Amino acid sequence: MVKGDGAVLVHSDGGSYKPLNWMSAPCTLTVSAPVEEEAAEGIIEIWTVKAAKTNDCLVIRLSEVYLDHNEELGIDPGLIKDGVEAHLQELLAEQVTQILGEGWTLIRREYPTAIGPVDLLVRDAQGLPVAIEVKRRGGIDGVEQLTRYLELMSRDPLLEGLRGIFAAQEISKQARTLATDRGIESLILDYDAMRGMDDADSRLF
Structure with a gap:
C-alpha cells in the first residue's frame, strides 16, 4: 500500500491490520527495473523507499502483480477534535x-x-x-x-x-x-x- 503522504506499507496475504514492514512519511519511492540476475529469478520490478531524514531504506521486489488499484480519497480534511x-x-x-x-x-x-x-x-x-x-x-x-x-x-x-x-x-x-x-x-x-x-x-x- 502506498499512501497519499508517501508512506509505504507491506501487509501479509492474510489481511492483518498491522503491516509486516513499512516506511513512514516523509520518504521517497523509486521504481526501477531488475538487473539480469533478479529478472532471471522472476523479479519484474523493484521499489526502493528511502526515508527523508534518516538512512533507513526499504527495498521491495515484485515478482507478480495481481491488482494495481488507485483509490482517490479526496482532500484531507485534517484532524477535527470533537468534545473540546x-x-x-x-x-x-x-x-x-x-x-x-x-x-x-x-x-x-x-x-x-x-x-x-x-x-x-x-x-x-x-x-x-x-x-x-x-x-x-x-x-x-x-x-x-x-x-x-x-x-x-x-x-x-x-x-x-x-x-x-x-x-x-x-x-x-x-x-x-x-x-x-x-x-x-x-x-x-x-x-x-x-x-x-x-x-x-x-x-x-
Missing part, C-alpha cells in the same frame, strides 16, 4: 435549565476578570450568581484556576453570594476533593447526551 472545551461550554450555555435545574439562567459566556474570562456566569434558582469553569478532563489545575476567578469576582458587590461549579467530562478524585474543600461543586458533563446522541435516562447502566 469550547463545545462543552457552548452546549452547557444552551442547556443551563436542563442540566442545572429549573430557574437557572445564563448571564454571560466568557465573563471577563482581570486574569482571564471564566467560562460561564449563571444565576441559580434563588437568583444567586454562580461561576462555572468547563474542562474536558478536570484536574487540580482547573480547580485552582476557578478558585482564582472566584476570589477576584467576589470583590464585585453585584456578585454577592457568588459560588463556583467545576464542570468536566471527567474529574479526578484529587480535583474533586480539592473542589469540595474550596466550597466548589463538581459537575460531570455527559457530552453525548448534551449533543443529542445518547439518552441517559434510557440506559440500563
